Amino acid sequence: MNPTEPTPLHLEVLYLARLRDTLGRSRETLTLDGPATVADLLALLRARGAPWDSELGGDRVFRVAVDQYMADPATVLVDGAEVALFPPVTGG
Amino acid sequence: MNPTEPTPLHLEVLYLARLRDTLGRSRETLTLDGPATVADLLALLRARGAPWDSELGGDRVFRVAVDQYMADPATVLVDGAEVALFPPVTGG
Amino acid sequence: MARCHVSVQHADFDFATELGWLGDGSGAVASFIGRVRDDTRDGVPLTAMTLEHYPGMTERVLEELAQAVAARFALDGVLVLHRVGRLLPGEQIVLVVATAPHRHAALQAVDCLMDHLKSVAPFWKCEEYGAARHWVDARDSDQAALARWGAL
């Protein structure tokens, strides 16, 4: 396979707790051109405009988990990944 | 009352835990010439010889309570006082 | 090897029953129970608190935490039990128990476990004051508490 050619990534994106309420959905399936990172996914979501751009940008603090492990903007996404977006945790 | 004249002090002396076993008694009533301190009482007990002199002297560690408050050699004894002798505590 | 037991559940828990998981051979048993506080907000008493979590990730994170803390403090056993769903004031939310040969290890383990749980386990609290609902914000003090322990 040619690494410069885009390959489609099918992602299951989850929105949890406050983000589910403000973004109005609990999950969706997205397809990105790969290779892509968490930062690429976030850019795509912010491009939807309000409330996406304010909830996932600016000074709002949120967390990302990829396949149930904490991730950061540089984390590489693989086809079939489960990406969860949620606020800082408040259990205990 | 003339402070230089001895006044009798009646003391209830208790021996607890290991000291009760090694000294062979749990309590006794003693009369001392007052005024007297804890140090005076201990000197009187040590003068009985073994095992008193070794258990209450040398490098054996023990504690004294007077009327159920922790005391030290300088604590002044009053008539009717309850004096307890015991090893360092090991509860909890 | 320490016994570790982790559970995320709707049902309430009983301390004595849960302690049974850890046996009675250890001299020291330290524990922490977190409960829904009798809070008020602008004069309105708290009606309920809903605990949401991320199924799958929660259990894994708690299991890893329990194992790491057990190793660090040489515990005999660890128990971590966290409830989810809607809870009323006074209800129990979380139970953490550590058993060890000595008391300081057991107490420190509970302290360390709670600090980590509060910062890394994917649970969220949503409070209800009458008709008003609001998500509880994370506190900076939780991050500061975590920093006390270094890497697990």
Next chain:
Amino acid sequence: MARCHVSVQHADFDFATELGWLGDGSGAVASFIGRVRDDTRDGVPLTAMTLEHYPGMTERVLEELAQAVAARFALDGVLVLHRVGRLLPGEQIVLVVATAPHRHAALQAVDCLMDHLKSVAPFWKCEEYGAARHWVDARDSDQAALARWGAL
């Protein structure tokens, strides 16, 4: 004003029942239970442990400790329960519970209370290994632990 409850007793205790003394209004409940360990000495297993105390002084010391620790850590409640008499391996010896609005105060209070109890409350342990009896010696580490807290 914190609720304080102190007891020196022969009977065993039940955690949930004792917790009832402190009500359910506090968010944080920290506790410590000390139990008779499954020890061995020269290959002989521990048969029993007898807890002796100085009646009257014990209750006063525990009451003063509970009050002092409650004030220092701004607790909602404190429970101190210590058994006396002959206990078998695995049996509960002591229960300390602190309730507070927040977890660090509750956990620190339990730690502080146990350190003081171990050094100032007039209890003594006598172990039985088969036919051999021996009084447990106080440990220097208990004095060192106490020094962490300064004056109560």
